[in-house]
Amino acid sequence: MQSSRTSRSQTQGLKRALAVCLASAFALAAAPPEYRLVVVHVYPHDSSSFTQGLEFHAGVLYEGTGRTGRSFLRGENLKTGQVIRAVPLEGKYFGEGISVLGRRICQLTWLNGKGFIYDASTFRRLGEFSYPGEGWGLANDGHLFYMSDGSNQIRVWDSASLREVRRITVHDGEQTIDRLNELEWVRGEIWANVWHSDRIARISPADGRVVGWIDAAGLLKPGEVTDPEAVLNGIAYDATNNRIFVTGKLWPKIFEVRVVRQP
Numbered sequence: 004m005q006s007s008r009t010s011r012s013q014t015q016g017l018k019r020a021l022a023v024c025l026a027s028a029f030a031l032a033a034a035p036p037e038y039r040l041v042v043v044h045v046y047p048h049d050s051s052s053f054t055q056g057l058e059f060h061a062g063v064l065y066e067g068t069g070r071t072g073r074s075f076l077r078g079e080n081l082k083t084g085q086v087i088r089a090v091p092l093e094g095k096y097f098g099e100g101i102s103v104l105g106r107r108i109c110q111l112t113w114l115n116g117k118g119f120i121y122d123a124s125t126f127r128r129l130g131e132f133s134y135p136g137e138g139w140g141l142a143n144d145g146h147l148f149y150m151s152d153g154s155n156q157i158r159v160w161d162s163a164s165l166r167e168v169r170r171i172t173v174h175d176g177e178q179t180i181d182r183l184n185e186l187e188w189v190r191g192e193i194w195a196n197v198w199h200s201d202r203i204a205r206i207s208p209a210d211g212r213v214v215g216w217i218d219a220a221g222l223l224k225p226g227e228v229t230d231p232e233a234v235l236n237g238i239a240y241d242a243t244n245n246r247i248f249v250t251g252k253l254w255p256k257i258f259e260v261r262v263v264r265q266p
């Protein structure tokens with residue numbers, strides 16, 4: 004009897020171990036691929052810019068910045084960093100994400116529940132709009148806006164009415180991904196900085212699934228930034244020339260990068 008019980012116990016133990024192995028193997032198989040960045044070119048960036056939005060359109064780099072009293076929208080020459088056009092936000096607003104669609108630029112604010120619309124050519128303010136909760140990142144796919152609010156949600160807005168039409172919950176397997184910040188539409192995916200990390204999530208706009216992780220650590224040399232809030236935040240895609248740019252808040256550089264899959 005004793006040996007029979009021992010044998011049954013051993014069999015159950017083996018079954019449990021096998022189940023754990025299979026679950027681990029499944030988790031590994033299902034994990035999204037990892038990517039790293041290879042720097043192709045380095046461009047200057049205003050190290051006083053608290054970057055909250057970054058886009059590239061028709062040869063112009065558009066940047067929106069934060070911090071109350073120092074927030075602005077700018078059009079810049081990528082190669083020289085020279086400001087082509089700029090408009091400040093009123094002192095009570097903390098600027099957040101920006102996105103250029105057609106002839107309009109939209110800019111979010113952090114806690115004011117208010118966004119602004121500008122003429123893309125002149126930066127003349129055309130109007131404003133409102134939304135509930137916080138505003139963080141903004142991007143568009145040519146038809147819809149995608150907006151982050153610091154949570155694991157991405158709100159999808161009709162581009163004409165700027166009204167929410169649906170939401171995406173961003174997740175890696177069972178794990179929801181919080182603190183999504185600056186966004187970019189890149190070749191059919193939404194890319195999102197995760198605030199206070201060196202990670203960029205590549206997100207399926209259909210279901211919020213993370214389809215890849217980019218490790219952006221090590222772009223700056225040690226000591227190049229000292230402010231604890233000088234974190235990675237800014238992705239811009241030049242669709243015409245298939246170029247990707249990344250920067251951070253208060254970073255002295257913008258990096259043109261190539262994304263390489265980790266072995």
Ligand SMILES: [Ca+2]
Pocket residue numbers: 056057058141142185186187188237238239
């Ligand atoms: Ca962007």
